[in-house]
Structures are given as C-alpha cells and as structure tokens.
Amino acid sequence: xxxxxxxxxxxxxxxxxxxxxxxxxxxxxxxxxxxxxxxxxxxxxxxxxxxxxxxxxxxxxxxxxxxxxxxxxxxxxxxxxxxxxxxxxxxxxxxxxxxxxxxxxxxxxxxxxxxxxxxxxxxxxxxxxxxxxxxxxxxxxxxxxxxxxxxxxxxxxxxxxxxxxxxxxxxxxxxxxxxxxxxxxxxxxxxxxxxxxxxxxxxxxxxxxxxxxxxxxxxxxxxxxxxxxxxxxxxxxxxxxxxxxxxxxxxxxxxxxxxxxxxxxxxxxxxxxxxxxxxxxxxxxxxxxxxxxxxxxxxxxxxxxxxxxxxxxxxxxxxxxxxxxxxxxxxxxxx
Amino acid sequence: xxxxxxxxxxxxxxxxxxxxxxxxxxxxxxxxxxxxxxxxxxxxxxxxxxxxxxxxxxxxxxxxxxxxxxxxxxxxxxxxxxxxxxxxxxxxxxxxxxxxxxxxxxxxxxxxxxxxxxxxxxxxxxxxxxxxxxxxxxxxxxxxxxxxxxxxxxxxxxxxxxxxxxxxxxxxxxxxxxxxxxxxxxxxxxxxxxxxxxxxxxxxxxxxxxxxxxxxxxxxxxxxxxxxxxxxxxxxxxxxxxxxxxxxxxxxxxxxxxxxxxxxxxxxxxxxxxxxxxxxxxxxxxxxxxxxxxxxxxxxx
Numbered sequence: 001x002x003x004x005x006x007x008x009x010x011x012x013x014x015x016x017x018x019x020x021x022x023x024x025x026x027x028x029x030x031x032x033x034x035x036x037x038x039x040x041x042x043x044x045x046x047x048x049x050x051x052x053x054x055x056x057x058x059x060x061x062x063x064x065x066x067x068x069x070x071x072x073x074x075x076x077x078x079x080x081x082x083x084x085x086x087x088x089x090x091x092x093x094x095x096x097x098x099x100x101x102x103x104x105x106x107x108x109x110x111x112x113x114x115x116x117x118x119x120x121x122x123x124x125x126x127x128x129x130x131x132x133x134x135x136x137x138x139x140x141x142x143x144x145x146x147x148x149x150x151x152x153x154x155x156x157x158x159x160x161x162x163x164x165x166x167x168x169x170x171x172x173x174x175x176x177x178x179x180x181x182x183x184x185x186x187x188x189x190x191x192x193x194x195x196x197x198x199x200x201x202x203x204x205x206x207x208x209x210x211x212x213x214x215x216x217x218x219x220x221x222x223x224x225x226x227x228x229x230x231x232x233x234x235x236x237x238x239x240x241x242x243x244x245x246x247x248x249x250x251x252x253x254x255x256x257x258x259x260x261x262x263x264x265x266x267x268x269x270x271x272x273x274x275x276x277x278x279x280x281x282x283x284x285x286x287x288x289x290x291x292x293x294x295x296x297x298x299x300x301x302x303x304x305x306x307x308x309x310x311x312x313x314x315x316x317x318x319x320x321x322x323x324x325x326x327x328x329x330x331x332x333x334x335x
Numbered sequence: 336x337x338x339x340x341x342x343x344x345x346x347x348x349x350x351x352x353x354x355x356x357x358x359x360x361x362x363x364x365x366x367x368x369x370x371x372x373x374x375x376x377x378x379x380x381x382x383x384x385x386x387x388x389x390x391x392x393x394x395x396x397x398x399x400x401x402x403x404x405x406x407x408x409x410x411x412x413x414x415x416x417x418x419x420x421x422x423x424x425x426x427x428x429x430x431x432x433x434x435x436x437x438x439x440x441x442x443x444x445x446x447x448x449x450x451x452x453x454x455x456x457x458x459x460x461x462x463x464x465x466x467x468x469x470x471x472x473x474x475x476x477x478x479x480x481x482x483x484x485x486x487x488x489x490x491x492x493x494x495x496x497x498x499x500x501x502x503x504x505x506x507x508x509x510x511x512x513x514x515x516x517x518x519x520x521x522x523x524x525x526x527x528x529x530x531x532x533x534x535x536x537x538x539x540x541x542x543x544x545x546x547x548x549x550x551x552x553x554x555x556x557x558x559x560x561x562x563x564x565x566x567x568x569x570x571x572x573x574x575x576x577x578x579x580x581x582x583x584x585x586x587x588x589x590x591x592x593x594x595x596x597x598x599x600x601x602x603x604x605x606x607x608x609x610x611x612x613x614x615x616x617x618x619x620x621x622x623x624x625x626x627x628x629x630x631x632x633x634x635x636x
Contacts, residue, residue: 015478029491139612139616142616144615146570147611272483280575295577314479
C-alpha cells in the first residue's frame with residue numbers, strides 16, 4: 001500500500017514541473033511585450049524599460065527565469081496582478097471560496113438527483129421510467145450550459161421574477177465574510193433576509209453547473225448497477241429471499257458506487273470548466289470569471305498563476321481519488 | 336434466411352461482412368437511427384446551407400428588426416423564426432451557421448484523432464522510458480480543464496474560429512492517445528501479433544496493419560463523442576467572444592450577440608441554443624449506438 005502511494009506521489013512531481021513549465025511559457029507566448037502592456041498607452045522610456053525588465057527578471061536567460069519562477073511558485077509567490085497590483089496568490093484564495101461554494105452545491109445537486117435516477121433506471125431496465133430518465137440524461141449531457149443558463153434566466157428571472165440575475169447576494173446586505181461561504185456567512189450575520197437572498201442567488205447557478213455532472217452520474221450509476229445486478233451474489237441474495245429494496249439499496253448500490261465515485265472525481269475538471277461559463281453568465285465573483293476577465297484584460301500574471309493553481313488543484317483531486325480507489329479496491333494496488 | 340446469408344458472407348469476405356454486421360446492430364437502436372437522420376439533415380445544411388436559406392445570412396432588413404417568429408403577433412412568413420436586433424433573418428443565419436459547427440467537428444476530430452492515434456501507437460510500441468515521457472506529457476495536458484486551456488490557447492493565438500479549432504483539437508487529443516495506447520497494450524500480447532512478428536513484420540507494419548485495425552472500435556466511439564464536444568466547446572468559445580467573430584453566423588457567437596436582448600426577444604436566444612442542443616444530441620445518440628454496435632460484450636447479452 002505504501003509503495004502504491006509513494007509511486008503515485010512520484011508521478012506527481014514531473015507532472016507538476018510540466019504544468020509549471022506550460023503556465024510559465026504562456027506569459028512568453030502571449031502576443032505583445034508584457035512590459036509594454038503594463039505601461040499601457042502612455043508607453044515607457046528606454047531606461048525605465050530596462051529597469052522594469054531587470055525588476056521582473058526578463059533580462060535573464062530563459063532557464064534562469066524558469067528556475068526563479070519555479071522556486072517562487074513553491075514559496076507561494078506567483079507575482080502580482082498587472083491591474084490590481086495585489087499578489088495573484090492572495091486574489092486566487094480570496095475568490096476561491098465563491099467557486100468552491102458553487103461547485104459543492106452543484107455536486108450535491110448532481111449526486112442527490114443523479115444517484116436515485118440511475119438506480120431507478122437500472123431497476124426498471126427497458127421500461128418507461130428507464131427510457132424517460134435516460135433520454136433526459138442524454139439531453140442534459142448534450143446541453144450547451146451557457147444557453148441553458150440564459151433559458152433559466154428568461155423563465156425564472158424574467159417571466160416569474162423568482163430569482164435574481166447576477167451576483168451572490170443583494171447589495172443591501174453587508175457583513176464580514178470569515179468563511180467566504182455566502183450561505184454560512186449570511187446565516188451567521190443574523191441580518192434578516194440575508195440568508196434567503198444568498199440562497200436565491202445560488203439556485204440558478206447551481207442548477208446550471210450541476211446539469212452535466214447530474215447527467216453523467218445518472219448514466220454511470222445506471223450502467224454500474226446493471227453490471228452488478230447481473231452478478232451471482234445478487235442472485236444468491238434474491239434466492240435467500242431478501243427484499244428487492246434491500247438487494248438494490250445495499251448489496252447492489254454499494255458495489256456499483258466504486259465506478260460512480262471515480263466519475264464524480266473526474267467531474268472536478270469538468271466542473272471548473274463549467275464554472276468559467278456559469279460564473280461569467282451569472283457574474284458570480286469566483287475563479288472562473290476572474291480568469292476570463294484577466295484573459296480579456298491581458299493580465300498575464302493572473303492568467304499564468306490562475307492556470308497553474310487550477311491545474312494543481314485538479315491534479316491533487318485526481319491523486320486523492322486514485323489513492324482512495326486503491327483503498328477501496330485492493331486489486332488496483334497490485335498493478 | 337437473411338441472417339444465414341449475412342453470416343456466410345462474413346466468412347467468405349471479412350470486411351463487408353463486418354460492416355454489414357455493424358449496420359445490423361446499429362439499425363436495431365432506434366435512438367441511433369433518429370440521431371443519424373438528424374445528422375444527415377445537419378450535414379446537408381452544412382454543405383448546401385447558403386442555397387437552402389431563404390435570405391442572405393448577413394442581409395439586414397432595416398424595417399424588420401427584432402421581429403418575432405411567425406406564430407406570434409407581429410410575425411410574418413418572410414421571417415419564419417423572426418429577425419435579430421440588426422434585422423437579419425434568424426432561420427437563414429441558423430441554416431448557414433450549420434457549416435461552421437460541422438466544419439469544427441470534422442476538423443477537430445481529424446486532427447485530434449490522427450495525432451492521438453499516431454502518438455498512442457508510438458507510446459504502445461516504444462520502450463518504457465519513452466512511453467512514460469509521452470504519457471506524462473498527456474497527463475500534463477489533461478490536468479488543465481479543457482475549456483480553460485482552450486481559452487488561454489486562443490488568447491495566445493488570437494480569437495478566431497480557426498484558432499479555436501486548433502485549441503480544441505490540442506485539448507482533445509490526449510484522450511485518443513490514452514485510448515489507443517491502452518488497446519495497443521492489450522492487443523500486443525495476443526498470439527496473432529507475436530506470429531506476425533515472428534513472420535518478419537517490421538514495427539511499422541505491426542503498428543498500422545496488424546494492431547491498429549483491432550483497436551479501432553473504441554476510437555470510433557471516441558470520435559463521435561469528441562465531435563459533439565468540439566461543437567459544444569467551439570460554441571462556448573464563441574459565446575465568450577473567443578471563437579468565431581461577428582458577423583459570422585456561428586451558433587455560439589449568435590448567442591453572445593443576443594445576450595442583452597434575452598428579456599425582450601426570447602427568440603434570438605432560444606433558437607441558436609436549440610440548434611446546438613439538437614445537433615449535439617443527435618451526435619451523442621449516434622455515439623451511443625456506435626458503442627453498443629461495436630462493443631462485443633453487449634452484443635452477446
């Protein structure tokens with residue numbers, strides 16, 4: 001087991017260096033000289049240019065620059081944003097809770113609906129429920145979520161006026177954000193209506209971001225359940241006279257969960273990609289919107305640092321899932 | 336009787352028999368057939384769109400801006416699905432727009448699949464160290480969320496549909512590498528490969544003639560899936576302003592242009608989205624059908 005964990009950790013290191021190398025090369029591959037961009041329309045004198053390039057290390061050989069960058073990254077130094085002048089690291093972790101909150105709720109939404117839908121479809125294989133649920137899941141899986149968001153806005157914000165169009169909370173409310181989770185902070189602030197407002201802001205983005213994971217989980221649960229339901233021990237359980245609820249709920253679902261957990265883990269990358277679109281549409285102040293805005297503002301250090309932090313986060317999640325998988329399923333460790 | 340004939344044909348001549356067997360199973364799947372029918376219409380519109388469309392896709396009818404579709408008050412038969420804020424005919428733009436999505440799908444799948452298959456074959460046949468290097472590089476690309484990586488690539492290359500396609504192809508390629516390598520790994524140990532090697536087949540011949548045809552089934556399924564992913568991602572990039580640029584009637588770009596009118600004119604937002612959804616859904620239905628028809632495990636059950 002220890003060998004397995006160490007082996008997995010060892011493959012993490014070259015991947016990490018590669019990811020750093022890619023995000024490092026982006027700032028040099030982007031069109032335009034970074035210092036000219038920083039100087040803006042007023043331009044910059046030759047002396048000042050030399051001074052600035054010495055300050056940012058652009059006059060050094062490329063491998064020295066990379067080494068400096070890599071050591072900086074390991075110490076949590078990702079440079080400062082061109083626009084706000086604040087450290088990229090601080091900005092990332094100030095906005096991250098918003099994305100985390102949205103992603104967590106989207107995932108909970110997807111799992112709470114997806115698992116039962118998959119189980120019901122598998123148990124009723126080939127019948128009406130199965131076909132209806134799986135057709136819906138395929139539609140969800142094919143959904144352009146940016147359009148789905150606009151549709152929901154038309155219906156629920158435009159026609160019905162149930163939910164607000166953008167942001168995390170009404171501007172009326174102001175309170176400190178110790179956890180960064182609007183749902184918790186608004187409740188803790190004790191202001192009347194703050195919690196309801198936060199929930200109403202969260203509903204549509206959660207549905208939009210959760211749609212594709214929901215469809216994927218429902219499809220995966222169904223196929224895993226079908227596979228397990230064909231096993232001998234299920235027949236044994238049936239022969240012993242266990243109730244269908246007990247067979248499906250305990251014996252089958254528990255074993256069907258392993259591939260489903262993998263799919264849930266793999267959705268983290270999808271979720272972050274979806275967060276880019278969802279946050280842009282709903283003006284949700286999280287990592288996705290921050291990245292898109294920075295790309296348009298040509299804020300290179302932010303694009304570079306954000307790309308790296310997001311990739312490392314996805315890698316850590318995948319690594320954790322790999323290890324959990326090794327714990328759950330001993331067969332994997334042997335490979 | 337018919338079945339007996341087709342299995343006999345399969346024995347006499349391998350390739351058409353395989354195709355016929357595939358078609359037999361694919362035809363059984365109603366969803367896949369519906370998908371195929373929609374895809375045929377989509378292909379037709381992609382090829383002949385400008386000749387089918389009732390109006391020029393960029394012509395502006397100044398006296399008919401934001402006209403609702405025909406079944407609503409104020410709609411006319413001249414503009415069946417209404418007009419956009421600049422007075423351009425929605426139906427014509429949607430029809431002409433089909434070719435952009437179609438082209439994106441074809442281009443991305445060709446580039447990503449060709450590159451991915453070749454790299455995957457090399458990884459599967461090369462010594463362990465080279466294999467490890469290739470797979471680590473693929474891990475690195477896969478560590479970035481695909482849409483984000485595509486966005487940044489387009490930011491570097493400059494926003495246009497061509498660059499969006501290149502970016503999406505790069506992002507989707509590692510899936511083909513992994514898939515090809517995994518099937519090469521399992522095929523390589525089989526006896527027929529060993530006997531081909533003993534008979535004196537070179538590495539190139541082993542790769543492309545002996546092993547590759549037996550690895551194609553999952554790759555074909557993946558091709559269908561990435562066709563739809565490519566269309567979705569290109570539309571998303573267009574929506575974010577990083578794909579096709581206005582006035583190109585690409586569906587995602589149309590949605591981006593229509594965004595500010597969503598509460599006033601539902602049709603400018605609804606129809607491009609339906610076009611994307613229906614196309615992607617049709618391709619995914621076909622993909623599911625392909626998978627079931629090509630997967631021998633499911634066939635026997």
